[in-house]
Amino acid sequence: MEAASARNHEGYDTTSYAVPGRLPLYTDLLFTAPAAGTYTCILKVNAYTSLLGNPHLTVKAGSTWLESDDSDRAGAHWWQNPDCASNATTGTCTYVGAAPAQPDAWVFYNDGTVRHKWEAHPDAVTVSAQANLGLTTCYDETGSCPQNMWGPPKGPGAVVDTRFELVQLDTTGHACRTHQHQISRTVGDNAHHTTGYYALNNITIEPSCGTRTFLMRIYVKHVSGQRVKIDGAQRNGLTPLTSGIAFNNF
Template identity: 65%
Template sequence: MTTATTIFTRRALIAVLTMVLVPLWSAPPGAASTDGSGDAVAVNATRLTLATDTDIPKGATVDLLRRTMTLAAGEKRHLRGRLEATSTTTGIVGLTQRIRCLNAAGATVPAVAASARNHEGSDTTTYAIPGHLPLYADLLLTAPAAGVYTCVLQGSAYSTLSGAYHLTAVAGSTWLEADDTDRTGARWWQNPACESADPNSSCTYVGGGPARRDAWVFYDDGTPVHQWQAHPNAATVSAQANVELTTCYQGTASCSDTMEAYPRGENAVVDTRLEFIQLDMTGHACRTHSTSARRTVTDDAHHAVGYSALSGIPVDPACGTRTFLMRVYVKHVSGQTVKIDGVQSGITSLTNGIAFNQFPSL
């Protein structure tokens, strides 16, 4: 994947990081099916866990785990990956996680799901486990044709720090999970193209100056508005969204120059709200289900993804349709202007959503 270069300064060191972006907050909850009572129960999935610590050298992309599946044309599988990494340096090093699926000929199947964040150093104490940075990513694979597909969890490290260093994927805490059965009728959302350096000023920004004060991801950001039909046999439905955010401090190579208002260190705060809306017969909102969070994105982290999820949503027959709309509200609160990242290199999705049917147990 081709990504752009971002410059970071820490302890008088400058690390130039080629990256696509990151998770900050809680791990994304999995989609669920339901039993006869309508209570959510876990979908059967297989989790492959990294058996031994695996080094990720600077400038390298390492295949960590892989799952091979034989799928019918149109069959869908939800994959979730977790990469937990430590570092041998106190400097800032870029870390990217990708879930990439290949067909039998070795060609990549769109889309690739990616997340990343700067590992802020072996002495960092702001992670849940000091020095241990976890990343998560979600992908909905839809087989374009019948055949064998291999999905790979990859990790990449990058920086211009001098000297020898590497990141390490931690055994037991790094894993790739994939559904064992078809996710009938599930739907994938992704927002428009937005390259890291945004040379064409095509990205969506929220903040001060020329940026918008707020935006609706998947709704007014150039994404075609999609109305999803819940399956007739679904007892409930669920939705999740991963929204990738980047701070636009002065001198960064990850934003349009016109969006850089403050020196590095200002940080940013945004409010987000995932809405999953059941529509009525006129196409207007009948039932709105939502979850909100306040997100802080530091300039040291620079990139972060906010996870949101709703599960066990009833399909209300009084609405007259089984049609749903997904959107995510992003509002700037304070600090740096923030870029909402999109698809890079035509294939790698940094901001995305998934809707699932949840069927009664038989």
Template identity: 70%
Template structure:
């Protein structure tokens, strides 16, 4: 009973560090956390603003924002849940890109979450001010379902929050993969699996994303990187995949291997030093969508390589089960799979 739309599910697949308000993080200075003060109902079909942060920035100034939405449900049925981080200019217009993550809440009786019945979602955004001015960034939540009757999700106070840097993330870089609409009626998405799907892919590298070679800042003492990779299972009858990619009935689930890499290049443009982290992920058809998080922190810049140039990419290999879709940009602005590289100055 999954509802079509931006209902991408988020699994707790890698450890997710969170920084307390005012804490010092390498290269970033202090971080401010705004917390949801009271439990807030998410009625299906209505997008709710949960936490807001206003910042006055110079043109080109950068901030890393991380949002967390923890939700409970009043029904044992499946209800889609999406969170977004959306930044607005002084006129109230959205400044692209919008960062999003989502997952089906599998019901109030679900025991597979860290806290039974409590589904946590995370999203990350590197916001760059297009012009000098004041911007307001908002953590939003949306529930959606085709279930009959009356029910809702609830964003949990204190455990739902929006963090943002207090100082510029000079030289940081944002990656996002190509357009991939929720229903993929145009067949534009990358699929992994058997049959017509690919067996594997390099996200941000051979999936249609222009390959970008990032230059670490001359004063950086090290670099860090992270990536959010969102996948969707393509069971028969889903509204979230091209029909040709729907091979098995619901309940088959999917297993994939993922390897996140930050590669320092040599003067010839070839790999000199590769830093990576791996994970095997199981994506259930009930969850239907899942986002995995990977982090590489305080990566040394090797002077022997002769450059301060890096590639960021994710290798994804289908292992078994359902074909999976690699989710991308929806509606021209909403990013579901993305990466960030940071300079560390201390």
């Protein structure tokens, strides 16, 4: 099992990163062992490019790490949206923006994902959730989007409003308490692939709702600029670029 995060590097002198020239990437993974045994976890870094010369990626010592929790996260659940190949030729990709795209979308909810109602563990004191959302701009002639989604030549980028939600349901299956992490994101055409990170920590399980059942979803609304593709699982579903985790806190 694997998960990934991706973004095109915008140059050694870029000022849009926390440290100029250093592109921060994070990814999360919930691993469920298929059988008892010993497993190896790997942090793999790849530099994909068609540029001439010898461009390369340097992993910075002291600021690159693989962190794991080997305790049993009883009842934790993993979400990922449908397959969506990098070149958009296979799978079911979701697009937001001007027609023929849709103006907005709910990831993990109305994008072809099977809606999962997650039950918090009976002994959990609180719950937490986190998600990674992969977004890609569809500028003119990009290989990441079909031609009918292409916009103007590279340059304008896109702006989207996003909202990560963990919704506790009532006994009728409707929303009782909604917890959210909301942020407006700019997706530059140079970055092209941009990953947004979200977290909701130590959410109280409200007894008055009558259930310990939750829904996870991410709302994405196009505001301006290029159409945007919501990256899905690639390599026949093996490598999700958009994913989420919910887990219990005891």
